[in-house]
Amino acid sequence: MDPLFDKAIGLLSTMLDYRAKRHKVIASNIANIDTPHYTAKDLVFDRELDAAVKGNETLSMARNDKRHLCRDAIPAKGADLHVVDSGKRVNIDQEMGKLAENHLMYNMTAELLARKFRGLNTVLKEVK
DSSP: OTTTSOHHHHHHHHHHHHHHHHHHHHHHHHHTTTSTTOEEEEEEEHHHHHHHHHTOOOOOOOOOSTTSOOGGGSOOTTOOEEEEEEEEEOOHHHHHHHHHHHHHHHHHHHHHHHHHHHHHHHHHHHHO
16 A cells, blocks of 8 residues: 555645644634633644753754755654643734644645645546
8 A cells, every 4th residue: 555655645644633733722822812821832742842852853854945844844753742831821923823834834735635646646547
């Protein structure tokens, strides 16, 4: 099954899951903006969080073109997602910015996945 559905489809579907879960967390932050003592939360990956805490980088990706995705835009396969508390009050401007960015990244990922399936569909039609 791997030759037909390569790693790109798995990665894109993982990214869609991550973006959907992150949307829920950000929307929760916005919904609780007036809740006393509520602090902003975000969704992170265990491996990246551990690397940031320890101060060593485990990923060696270079962004040499503005069209490249930044490192935190791509979740690792099988990454454990955790909601972490920032300890800061919810800032509506920051949360709306995060929500807009997450929405655009979700749409881009869905479009890339759709293109991948359209390509597979074209190949299957040509084989007939």
